[in-house]
Amino acid sequence: MTTAQQRLHHALDALDRTARPGPAVGGCEHCYTAGQLAALAGPPALVPNGLLHSVAAKSPDHWTDFPTLYRRLAPRILRQLTTGTLAVDGPLVADRLVAAGWPDWHRAELVREVLDAWWPAALADPGADAAEVLGTLAVATGTVTPWLRTWAETPTATANRHLADTLDRWLAYGELPDLRLGFHRDLPVGPEVAAWITGLPPHRIGEDRRHWLELALRN
Known part of the structure; x- marks a missing residue:
């Protein structure tokens, strides 16, 4: 593992430590079942990949509190994005991060460190x-x-x-x-x-x- 990759993994691990269950999730009931909405309110690590990828791509108007939901799922979304396992285009995720107001999040510096670490790792890959x-x-x-x-x-x-x-x-x-x-x-x-x-x-x-x-x- 290169130094750049190590930095990225450390940054992702630090962001992972902020993941917590959250409040009830309100969302489009035509797109998501009650069980899926309940899963989104639970531990982010337990959200199935297919559901995670759907949320990563969906527009903010599908959710009652989009910024809170995206902030909670961001550690997993960013880990999969930066390691090539997220089935969503990176620029679309960037749009969603901006819509969720990521620079104003609590511990936004951890998101910034992931972004900063990703680029040299990508250039070395x-x-x-x-x-x-x-x-x-x-x-x-x-x-x-x-x-x-x-x-x-x-x-x-x-x-x-x-x-x-x-x-x-x-x-x-x-x-x-x-x-x-x-x-x-x-x-x-x-x-x-x-x-x-x-x-x-x-x-x-x-x-x-x-x-x-x-x-x-x-x-």
Whole structure:
């Protein structure tokens, strides 16, 4: 296990220790049975994965007290999200975290530490989807700046491979220079990302990609 992965696991363990049963959960009775709503009020560790994934994705208007419910389930949602076992898109989870007002939660610093730890762990993981992780983190925090800074400061072979793959995706889909991140593509970051990429040392992305990038930015 790398140092980055260890940091992430420690952060997840710390957040796990905040998990507690909660008050009765009021929600859409067309979507959830009485038994499922009762399970959501119990220990978060006992909520079945299928139910957890459903709640992770459902819009806030399905719940009487969405922020409280999402805060209670966040330790499990974030553990599965950051370890690749959550059957919900990361940027959608980010939308839900924002809707639940996570920066105002009690012990919000533990959520922040999970997010901060996830990015270097993803950059060190050859199997990670760096583009999706970046979009998730940017939406959850409302900014792409610190995540780009960390990427620039991580000139490893794996981080560079992620950079090449992400840039290839953005170029293939014509997303630059008007890149927008998020499940609903509602976080405009194109100019900042374009300036960041062009400011990287040439070897980080290679001459061919730099050529195609320059063409994309001229259009």
